[in-house]
Amino acid sequence: MAAAGDGPWLDDAAGRLVRPFTVSNGRTRPSIALDLLSHLRATGVTPIGYLGPEHAQVLDLCRTTVSVAEVAAHLKLPAVVTKVLLSDLVDCGALTTKPPEFTHNPTDRALLEAVLDGLRRQL
Structure with a gap:
């Protein structure tokens, strides 16, 4: 049974019914370098030509600044497939990207140990 709003491509019991590589038309490499923490934001430019439903979802998510990792999580797609979709939208001017800004x-070492400690507590 499909979840509400997901259309025929997701099934509660079986999961995604379309292989991730079909979403990116078989492409496995994005045209631009994107880090999982790179920030993305929609520019308001409407892409010319047909883009898939995942592209529309990305544009909706990127109305506010989000990271590549967040977009991948919302789309429930592997990061590499998400990066291909994002690079399509950056190439056509619909998204802007900037590298992550680290305050730390x-x-x-202290930061990495704190992250590791937090992960251990979650398991």
Whole structure:
């Protein structure tokens, strides 16, 4: 049975009925370099030509600034497939991207230990 609003492509029991690579037309590499923490935001430019329903979902999600990881989680797609979709939208001017801004050194040992400790508590 399909979940509300998901159309025929998702099934509660079976999961996604379309393979992720079909969403990106078989492409496995984005045209631009995107980090999982890269920030994206819609520009308001309407893409010319046909884009899939996932592209429309991405534009809706990116009305506010979001990361690549957040978009992938909302779409329930692998990060690499999501990056291909995002690069399509950046290429046509519908999205802007900027690298992540760190307020802390991402390789700071204390920060990494705190993250590890938090993950251990979740398991």
